[in-house]
Amino acid sequence: MDLGSEVTSELTVVPFTDLSAMTHEVWPEIAPDYLACLLDGAYIGGPAVTAFERGWAAYCGVDHAVGVASGTDALQLSLTALGIGAGDEVVVPANTFIATAAAVVRAGAIPRFADVSDDTLLMTPHTLAEAITPRTRAVMIVHLYGQLPDMAGLLAIARRAGIAVIEDAAQAHGAEWGGRRAGSFGETACFSFYPAKNLGACGDAGAVVTSRPELADRIRALANHGRSHGDSHYNHGCIGTNSRLDALQAIMLSGKLARLDTWTERRIALASRYRGLLSDTEFTGTELRLTDAVPLARHVYHLFVVRLTRRDSVRAELARRGIQTGVHYPVPCHMQPPLRQFADRPLPVTEQSAGELLSLPMFPHLSDRQVDFVCESLCEALQAATVSSEPVHAR
């Protein structure tokens, strides 16, 4: 039985995350606006959505943000707005959440999977270059776990190939590379505000950010049944969809945005505690590997991911002690049944690491003592796994 993240709360000593703690923290400040909106009945669009969009664009260092219904929609709308569809190829890393590749398929295009670095588990200029063909129109650079890859290298390859860059920044709110924020590198960048993200709504939500006004307008129209700015309610200039950010979610997100930097600093401090406790154990470098930090990157630790050769038995032991963990991701995208048809070659790092990845508890309200307990338990679980797997010799 997989006890991982399904451990019941009575048994849980260290949860994987705690979403209500963040909501509790912001609620006193947002309650008046939230209740006013709830009772006024203006739920779709309006000033609360515009205020959040402005705040989010400014935070990312871009000119425009368009609130949409989810990170998945943000990715698909970006592709469609860029005119990418049937017959076009889009490079995506194989080590990502399925939404990155699924958005490509839903836009009518073909995902081309790239392998990742063995050190950072992110796409590299080399793995991107390997995946580009004459039919490639774009790359989705995924800032997985909360850190940006080598952006200068990736942008240079994309520029040389003449392909568009879309950032999948669903896990990287406030992350930076070379002093620039996630969201400010691509033609568009896509954020998820799924509740467990570093900036999370109380339901599904997302945004596309861009500094190209015509792209922002197009995405806004596509996300609103094809209505362009100034059109009447029943004038539709193109076939769009319904993918809008709700006013109540926008109020929640604006409230949490005011706390995001403080929460991010806490995530960074917790990650540094994990690194301090795990970088020099008797298992480090063999049974246990830490994920490297990318030079010039400010990692915002959406997830704290380690690699373990005996991942499943260690994970089960942690669960037995009440420590919830996650696996991001157990099955690489190109090996998922609906995407296998697009897998054209082995991707050794992604395939090998999928069996080793373990995400340890990480959220702003995690305590230092809980981190210490996770690290002690991890070392004891590694010890137990090592002993139990030693060969038994006949006497």
Ligand SMILES: Cc1ncc(COP(=O)(O)O)c(C=O)c1O
């Ligand atoms: C890397 C990545 N891309 C895309 C998404 C999709 O975002 P959403 O769940 O808001 O649709 C997620 C969300 O889990 C993600 O982690």
